[in-house]
Amino acid sequence: MPAAPLLRVRDLTITHRGASDPAVRDVSFDVHAGEVVLLLGPSGSGKSTLALALSGLIPHSLDAAVSGSVSVCGHDVATTPIATLSSSVSTVFQDPDAQIVTGSVLDDAAFALENLRFPVAEVLARAEAALRRMGLWERRTENPDRLSGGGKQRLAIASALATGSPVLILDEPTANLDPQGTADVHAALADIAGSEERALILVEHDLDAALEIATRAIVLDASGRIAFDGPARRILREHAEEILALGAWLPSAALAARRLNTRLPALATAPITPLPLRAEELAVALQGLEAEAPTFETQSTPALAPDSGATATGSTEFRALEAPDPIITVRGLDIARRRPLVLRDVDLDIEAASVTAIIGPNGAGKTTLVQALAGVVTPPRGRISVDGIDPATASPRTLAAHIGFVFQNPEHQFIAHTVFEELAHGLRLRRTPPAEIDERVGAMLERFGLTGKADVHPFLLSGGEKRRLSVSTALITRPRILVLDEPTFGQDRARTQELLALFRELRAEGTTIVLVTHDMDLVIQHATRTVLVEDGRIVAAGATSALVRDALIPLPAAYLAVPPELRALLGDDAVAGSAPIVGSGAIAGAAPEATGLGS
Numbered sequence: 001m002p003a004a005p006l007l008r009v010r011d012l013t014i015t016h017r018g019a020s021d022p023a024v025r026d027v028s029f030d031v032h033a034g035e036v037v038l039l040l041g042p043s044g045s046g047k048s049t050l051a052l053a054l055s056g057l058i059p060h061s062l063d064a065a066v067s068g069s070v071s072v073c074g075h076d077v078a079t080t081p082i083a084t085l086s087s088s089v090s091t092v093f094q095d096p097d098a099q100i101v102t103g104s105v106l107d108d109a110a111f112a113l114e115n116l117r118f119p120v121a122e123v124l125a126r127a128e129a130a131l132r133r134m135g136l137w138e139r140r141t142e143n144p145d146r147l148s149g150g151g152k153q154r155l156a157i158a159s160a161l162a163t164g165s166p167v168l169i170l171d172e173p174t175a176n177l178d179p180q181g182t183a184d185v186h187a188a189l190a191d192i193a194g195s196e197e198r199a200l201i202l203v204e205h206d207l208d209a210a211l212e213i214a215t216r217a218i219v220l221d222a223s224g225r226i227a228f229d230g231p232a233r234r235i236l237r238e239h240a241e242e243i244l245a246l247g248a249w250l251p252s253a254a255l256a257a258r259r260l261n262t263r264l265p266a267l268a269t270a271p272i273t274p275l276p277l278r279a280e281e282l283a284v285a286l287q288g289l290e291a292e293a294p295t296f297e298t299q300s301t302p303a304l305a306p307d308s309g310a311t312a313t314g315s316t317e318f319r320a321l322e323a324p325d326p327i328i329t330v331r332g333l334d335i336a337r338r339r340p341l342v343l344r345d346v347d348l349d350i351e352a353a354s355v356t357a358i359i360g361p362n363g364a365g366k367t368t369l370v371q372a373l374a375g376v377v378t379p380p381r382g383r384i385s386v387d388g389i390d391p392a393t394a395s396p397r398t399l400a401a402h403i404g405f406v407f408q409n410p411e412h413q414f415i416a417h418t419v420f421e422e423l424a425h426g427l428r429l430r431r432t433p434p435a436e437i438d439e440r441v442g443a444m445l446e447r448f449g450l451t452g453k454a455d456v457h458p459f460l461l462s463g464g465e466k467r468r469l470s471v472s473t474a475l476i477t478r479p480r481i482l483v484l485d486e487p488t489f490g491q492d493r494a495r496t497q498e499l500l501a502l503f504r505e506l507r508a509e510g511t512t513i514v515l516v517t518h519d520m521d522l523v524i525q526h527a528t529r530t531v532l533v534e535d536g537r538i539v540a541a542g543a544t545s546a547l548v549r550d551a552l553i554p555l556p557a558a559y560l561a562v563p564p565e566l567r568a569l570l571g572d573d574a575v576a577g578s579a580p581i582v583g584s585g586a587i588a589g590a591a592p593e594a595t596g597l598g599s
Helices: 047-055 105-115 122-134 149-162 179-192 232-238 240-246 252-268 277-286 366-374 396-402 418-427 432-448 463-477 495-509 520-526 546-550
Strands: 007-018 023-029 036-040 064-072 089-092 167-171 198-202 216-220 228-230 326-336 342-350 355-359 385-386 403-406 481-485 512-516 528-536 539-545
Touching: 007 047, 007 512, 023 047, 023 064, 023 216, 023 228, 023 520, 036 047, 047 089, 047 167, 047 342, 064 418, 089 149, 089 495, 105 179, 105 520, 122 149, 122 179, 149 167, 179 198, 179 355, 216 232, 216 240, 228 232, 228 240, 232 240, 252 277, 326 355, 326 366, 326 512, 342 512, 342 528, 342 539, 355 366, 355 520, 366 385, 366 481, 366 512, 385 546, 396 403, 396 418, 403 463, 418 432, 418 463, 432 463, 463 495, 495 512, 495 520, 528 546
Parallel strands: 036 198, 036 216, 089 167, 167 198, 355 512, 355 528, 403 481, 481 512
Antiparallel strands: 007 023, 007 064, 216 228, 326 342, 326 385, 528 539
């Protein structure tokens, strides 16, 4: 007789307080021990809402109208106290810092067990076993603040494992992490996946890593209904076009193969089938195609001076022959925040109408740098000039007229009670006429897919919707400079492409864009310049093409699997004819204009 499911969901419909439409509609499924379920869908499809309901946080902690049922290990979550549920289901959220509550790694792993009144000996034994499994036992006496982003998230997973909960829910656990942190977390998950006693529910946009452990995929559509449910690889292969049409992501190898398939008729070559899901599969599928690839003309550039860009004195530099005047300049910037210097002797120039990516590991100082540019963190006087003003002395109103800032955590910038009022706030401060406010807010709501959310409280939006609202609030006053901290994390494919298309439009209009990101595909395909920050210092800065060619910026695995002669065909879907920068092969020496980055 088959074992009873650990998780049973029947006819579940959830409508958040104040919302007119359900976030989740008529959802039913079972999850058994040993399964790793990948929960996919476009932004706003109800993934996080469903995760909250599976853990009991809806309805116990968050007010929502719920019909249908959810049971975990035989417990009805609607009627079972959270303390009891915590022994059956645990949740790991996006933000590692939001889950740390004590001053040592060991205390944090033991915290939930102590609250559940386990005997001291059992608390210590469970905490030790969980920390050893996550590779943190040797750091048990350290303050969690000293851990990297990936280390903090592994600590959150260890704390969940210590409770012995057979159901572990992870809601975009790598969204705020650098590539190394993401690899650390997925390595930890691989170690616990497939347990005969445990099931994992994983909400994740990074499908390349998630597919290594996922056994099953449940895809939600835009209305919150289940569109597809089945073995993960079969679902992604057989329903790739439908999933893309929903606006959700596919693995990067599948996207690369799909892009090539649209261009391969020019090579008189059969399409790549079946659809590869891993870089290794793409490499095998492409064997033999390199000889049939067309020849690409390259443009030579003297002394690798491809175009002007963000440059940093004292770092690896790639200087232009004739650099235009920068719109942002930084000289000798040092910033300390309740600890030793976060930024050290930073010199930086950013030219107008450029797209500059700030990259580097977690804790390197990227966010502090862009916050200083925007005046969120007050820099020393005279060290920064932004569009002719000093953020250290300018009033908030003056700063807002020149620069729009989007926080890494969208909730940190919300101040109004409805989405409409959030967008209207900045315009009202500028004494914009009411009719123009209505027109501009309406246009922004439509552009970012938020028209139906105008009267909803910003905190009740999905993670992706909050991000779109935060970008909208920065754009609505039409500043000349836009600074964004991780603008695409948590976004589905459709909204990411829309956001990037918007960046291109803004740049064409003369807007300067500076963004912090861990998304190397975004950097390679869309950033004209890149600044690499490590340990509070700028170690390299210049044209993205130069940094990639010199291997200072890593290529995504899907690009590495493609023969160099075919890489120029892998243009961004949103811009016909664009192509990514590559580090070798047919277009290695091309100028940015030849590769699509300059357009």
